Each structure stands twice: as structure tokens, then as C-alpha cells.
Amino acid sequence: MKRILSVLMVLPFATLVKGQELPANADPGKCYIKCITPDEFREVTETMVVSPSYKKIKTTPATFKTVEEKVLVKEASKKYVYVPAVYETIDVSYEGKAAATTLEPVAATFNNDSKTIETYPKVGRWEYKVLDDCPSANKEGCMTACFVEYPAQNTTVAFKTLATDATTRQVPVPGSSKTYKKQVVKTPARMDEIEIPAEYATIKRQVVDQPAQVIEEIVPEVTETVTRTELVKKGGMTVWEEVDCKIASxxxxxxxxxxxxxxxxxxxxxxxxxxxxxxxxxxxxxxxxxxxxxxxxxxxxxxxxxxxxxxxxxxxxxxxxxxxxxxxxxxxxxxxxxxxxxxxxxxxxxxxxxxxxxxxxxxxxx
Missing domain, CATH: 3.30.1330.60 (OmpA-like domain)
Structure with a gap:
């Protein structure tokens, strides 16, 4: 909207300008200037999180070691002179590799979001110009004041939010078994007893040495600083300033x-x-x-x-x-x-x- 205001910018107290609001309590012989008080602003700095802190997880698998173990492969028995014992061979299972559990990391997930921030508010101010067809030799006698509005300015900042944090899931690692041959008495000896000693063998098997481990790493949050301008005080044509007439001329x-x-x-x-x-x-x-x-x-x-x-x-x-x-x-x-x-x-x-x-x-x- 355009407003035209006829203002004599330098006003001796004794000068009367038709339609002009003069300063109150003016002194004779003094000069006054009607001023547009400017809008007052302040800069506001805001820090926002554009990427949250989250946890990274790494895992180390379990380690194994091989151990030796002495096992019975033939039981002790007795033998008789006339009727010897009769044996049969069977398969005996043993744990060749122990079962374990390993851990797999599940990564964190994020959601994308954004926020619109007003970086400069909507403002309006008075602006002056001299009329092109001013008949006066003093151009300041033909001033035009226009109230000009400027739209607000905005900016959009993208950021992320944590949807699910990182974790782990257990994955079973099956063990393995082996067999060895074993002779057992099917028919015991009769008559004279003869001691038959037991027989042993050495076997190797893998056992867990170090269990699976979890290593956690914290990724810090990422922030972004946005500076915006806020209108603190609205300006306007409200102030008269007394000045030396020589300076005002x-x-x-x-x-x-x-x-x-x-x-x-x-x-x-x-x-x-x-x-x-x-x-x-x-x-x-x-x-x-x-x-x-x-x-x-x-x-x-x-x-x-x-x-x-x-x-x-x-x-x-x-x-x-x-x-x-x-x-x-x-x-x-x-x-x-x-x-x-x-x-x-x-x-x-x-x-x-x-x-x-x-x-x-x-x-x-x-």
C-alpha cells in the first residue's frame, strides 16, 4: 500500500506547513526534524541436532582350542580258561566340537525429517524519495514517504532422527560329534577267571577358548547452528529531533x-x-x-x-x-x-x- 505524506523535513518553529503535525513544546527559532525510527532487530543463534548420537556395535567371534583326552576304548574283563568271554564292538559317540553362539550386529536405522526456520521476519518501513515534478528549488520540500513491506525469509534444514538403535542377534553355531569303537562283553567267561585289563586311547576335541564379544562405539551427535533475525521493536514516524538550523539547512x-x-x-x-x-x-x-x-x-x-x-x-x-x-x-x-x-x-x-x-x-x- 502506498501512502503519500507531505513533510517539510527542516521546520523552523515559526514556519507553518498546512496539514503538518508539528513537534510539541517547540522553542521559537529552533529547527526540528521529523524522523522515522528504524525497526530494531536482534540476531538469534539456535543450535539444532541434525544427526543424533547413536551406537555402533562390532562383534568378535568365539575362539576354540584343541584339547587331548584319554578315553576308555576297551573295558576290563575276566577270562575263564574253558569258556572265554565273547565281545561285541559298538560305536560310542562323543562331542567332537562344542556348540556355541555367535553374535551378529544389527545396524541402527534413521528417519529423515526437516524443519522450516524463519531466518528474517516480515518487516515494513518508510522510504523517502523526491517527486520528479517538484516545483520547489528545495527538493526536500517535496518528499514522498512510502511504506514498503518486505516478506519474511525462510530456510529449511534437513535432519535425521533415530528410529531404532543398533543391537545384536544371536546366531547358534552347532557342535559336532564323533564316534569311537568300543568292545563290550557279550558273554562273560566262565570257569577260571583271567583278568583282562582295560584299554585306553587319546582323542582330540575342540572346546571354547574365548566366547564371542561385543565392542561398542558411540557416534556423537552432529549439530548445526542457524542464525536468524528477530524483530525486537517496530519503527515508525514518531520522533522529532531538535537540531541546529545551520546543520539542518x-x-x-x-x-x-x-x-x-x-x-x-x-x-x-x-x-x-x-x-x-x-x-x-x-x-x-x-x-x-x-x-x-x-x-x-x-x-x-x-x-x-x-x-x-x-x-x-x-x-x-x-x-x-x-x-x-x-x-x-x-x-x-x-x-x-x-x-x-x-x-x-x-x-x-x-x-x-x-x-x-x-x-x-x-x-x-x-
Missing amino acids: GANILPILYELNSARITPESKRIIDEHLLKFMKEKPNLSIEIMSHTDSRGDDAYNMSLSQQRAQSVVNYLVANGISRNRLVAKGYGETRLKNRCANGVDCSEAEHQVNRRTEFRIIQ
Whole structure:
């Protein structure tokens, strides 16, 4: 929605503007500027888990060892002289390899999910421009204020959740058996007893040496940090700032000097900025200003434009480094497009005349 508001940005108390709400309790002879208080924001950092911690399981199988064992292969018996004993051979089973259990890992499973986060809220603010067909010589007398809305900005972050954690399952490992031959008495001897000693043999078999083991490894969670901007306080056209009428009337010279072909701010220039502009910006927290830098006509036009922009930006950067919000500052280089005297390209001028054009200015824009 477009709203048009006719506002005289610099208002002496004695000036009456039709349809203009003037500041309350104004002093005669003072100048006031109606300001758009900016929206206030804050950065919020949120850490979210995009991959949860989970457990990895590894297993080591059981190990076996071979042992020797002495077994009876023929029982002791008795033999008689006249009727010897009669034997029969049978198969005897024994455990050749013991049964065991091995463990197999079952991996963890995950679900995919996502979350939409508002990274920048829906905001609206007043923006000014000068009417193209303004009849006034003072362009600030034909300001248009438009309320512009900007939609919210969102981002989608994908993450995983743990569905089932890792575990193990038991897998049986069957044992094996073997047999050996054994003679047993079928018919005992009769009459004279003769002792027949038992007979033994040595067999080998495998037994469990080390049982199967589980080795657990914890995989840590993975997090992602998302920074979003929240609207803390809504701005609006609500504040009048009293300013010196000389400052409010237009461009104001900021008497700082730069080194040749340099945009670096010297210690002396910093002192001048502190006294003339930094203090003013801190005392008038609702005002915004434009830093305007100019060059003389000597040198290439494009180079002069670039150098003036760098010099204006260096002043803005210095103010931001000293606590002034960048939203309140505009840097603009004009090169040699706004000479204050006749010293254009090709005109022979003195150093003092060129110095007049090498200037830095500031003006209130809100």
C-alpha cells in the first residue's frame, strides 16, 4: 500500500506547513526534524541436532582350542580258561566340537525429517524519495514517504532422527560329534577267571577358548547452528529531533583532509570526526546522515569518482567502528561532479581554488 505524506523535513518553529503535525513544546527559532525510527532487530543463534548420537556395535567371534583326552576304548574283563568271554564292538559317540553362539550386529536405522526456520521476519518501513515534478528549488520540500513491506525469509534444514538403535542377534553355531569303537562283553567267561585289563586311547576335541564379544562405539551427535533475525521493536514516524538550523539547512563541511591518492583517515581527521560528527550522531540517535565526499577536477574523472566513494565509505566505517549503526549512514562519492567554483577540467586555477572542491560534507537525510 502506498501512502503519500507531505513533510517539510527542516521546520523552523515559526514556519507553518498546512496539514503538518508539528513537534510539541517547540522553542521559537529552533529547527526540528521529523524522523522515522528504524525497526530494531536482534540476531538469534539456535543450535539444532541434525544427526543424533547413536551406537555402533562390532562383534568378535568365539575362539576354540584343541584339547587331548584319554578315553576308555576297551573295558576290563575276566577270562575263564574253558569258556572265554565273547565281545561285541559298538560305536560310542562323543562331542567332537562344542556348540556355541555367535553374535551378529544389527545396524541402527534413521528417519529423515526437516524443519522450516524463519531466518528474517516480515518487516515494513518508510522510504523517502523526491517527486520528479517538484516545483520547489528545495527538493526536500517535496518528499514522498512510502511504506514498503518486505516478506519474511525462510530456510529449511534437513535432519535425521533415530528410529531404532543398533543391537545384536544371536546366531547358534552347532557342535559336532564323533564316534569311537568300543568292545563290550557279550558273554562273560566262565570257569577260571583271567583278568583282562582295560584299554585306553587319546582323542582330540575342540572346546571354547574365548566366547564371542561385543565392542561398542558411540557416534556423537552432529549439530548445526542457524542464525536468524528477530524483530525486537517496530519503527515508525514518531520522533522529532531538535537540531541546529545551520546543520539542518543542507550540506555541512566536515573539515578533514586526506593524504594524496588515499582514503585512509589520519589521526587528526579522526579527532575532527569525533568532535563534529560522532558526538552529534550519539546525541541525536534517531537521525540518519549522508557522508558526501568530493574531489577537484584534476585527474581522471572515473578515478576521482572511485576515490571519493572510498573516502566517504572510510568515514562511515569509522563511525560504525565507534558504535553508530550502519543503517543510519549512507556513503556517497561525487568525484568532481559538484565543483563549488569555476575550476573544471582544463581551467587554470590556484591550489587554494582547487582545495575548495576537495571537501567532505554531511547532511541529514532523516
